[in-house]
Amino acid sequence: MADERLAIEDSPVVTGDVGLLAEAARAVHGGRDLASKLSWVAEAARSLTSASFAAYVAAPTEGGGVQLVVGCPRYVVEEFASAAAALLFAGVAAGNTGVRVGDIREETRFRGLRPYAGFDEVVSYLAVPVLASDGSPYGALMLGHPDPDRFDERAQAAVTALTAHLGAALENLRTVNRLAELEATQREVVHQLQDAVRPVIPDVENAELGVYYLPAEPSAPTGGDLYDWVVLPDGALHLVVVDVVGKGVAATKDAMSVTHALRLLALDGCPMNRLVSRTDVLVSAQSPDLAATALIARYRPDDGTVELVGAGHPPALVV
Structure with a gap:
């Protein structure tokens, strides 16, 4: 019987890419701040695909706008990236998981992007959404090249793997931030409750008064x-x-x-x-x-x- 296991060389992501994707797991899920995570992923995507530029665009629910451009000055492709991302996010709602085009000039669906600055800088175009676990987009990673047919199936698979790492990292970061906000709110409630039940130290002649109040349970602000x-x-x-x-x-x-x-x-x-x-x-x-x-x-x-x-x-x- 033939071995039905998928060999690494048969994968859309070739052996040389595996090391970089493994590094992505460490870099994106490590202790870096958000800007560093985005920068690392964008640079890694350029390295994997030989794109001339990579841009990260936040989804409207995340504030929108181009957050990062690597490989060229931001102003060169910012207008194009913002407009193209709007098309991509609309497609995500319909179940699309990415766009790969050999020559954007020949695609009628992108004809409306011609007026935007940066369109003439892009011929080959690859865009992959960064998704949360519920399928909603955090943003999109967009890559371009002035020559046609520069992005193949392998490139799209590699970028998709990177965006999967980034999506998980962003979700974890959001969860951590939400827990931190909840903890801060709980601490404030605890302080307010403690202040409400503790009487003010009175001024008594010929006496020095003091108190130290410590709840027995750290999770409970007060007790019996x-x-x-x-x-x-x-x-x-x-x-x-x-x-x-x-x-x-x-x-x-x-x-x-x-x-x-x-x-x-x-x-x-x-x-x-x-x-x-x-x-x-x-x-x-x-x-x-x-x-x-x-x-x-x-x-x-x-x-x-x-x-x-x-x-x-x-x-x-x-x-």
């Missing part, structure tokens, strides 16, 4: 552990540490209901020995399943005394 402090009308400092059963933002909501109840009762003049029982009544009426511990302190700056009341919480540490 919360603190509160406020200066009461008589000048005393009301200070509370609450630990609610649960995790994450839901536990924070429950902890805030406890700290708010304690604060309101303290501001209303509720005695320390009744704070816990009255808070339990208020909170249980709204959240009967809520379970929490608390440590309440009352500091009087005029005489330096501290009164503590515990509600199942570990005792305070005095250093």
Whole structure:
């Protein structure tokens, strides 16, 4: 039985091209920035096809316009490349995967491009779209030569392989950027939520106050552990540490209901020995399943005394 495996010499991409395409995998998917990736691919396409110029044109959804030209001054072919790319992108929607023309002057479909600067510089023409995984175009790689019939099937296959690498790299880059934006948004939400639940440090006579708040879960901005402090009308400092059963933002909501109840009762003049029982009544009426511990302190700056009341919480540490 004959060996049906495709030998490398039978491939449209010849052996000499394979090394460059392997290098493309390293260069395009490596740590280069977008401009470097585009430049490398354009130069590689010129090397593989012996084109006189290569241009990368972004799709309208990516901002449009000629992003890069190598092999000749940009102004020479920019108008032609932009107009030709519009035709190519329209064809992508219809399922076309590229255009290869031996003599563009003889193709009636390109007759409308004659008025554009750069048309006379192009005879042989090869254009391949750079596609996302869903088939939408990121852009197009376009190559030209002033002589006819310079691009064969092998050249088109090689450029198609390059654009496949570039399309995957652009998709990965877009995903990384999207994740970075999402992470930045999440960090901002975390900071805003932390600022919302953390009370401002009060100014208390004869006392220096400080706090370090670190959530137990890095993925959760807050949790069931919360603190509160406020200066009461008589000048005393009301200070509370609450630990609610649960995790994450839901536990924070429950902890805030406890700290708010304690604060309101303290501001209303509720005695320390009744704070816990009255808070339990208020909170249980709204959240009967809520379970929490608390440590309440009352500091009087005029005489330096501290009164503590515990509600199942570990005792305070005095250093």
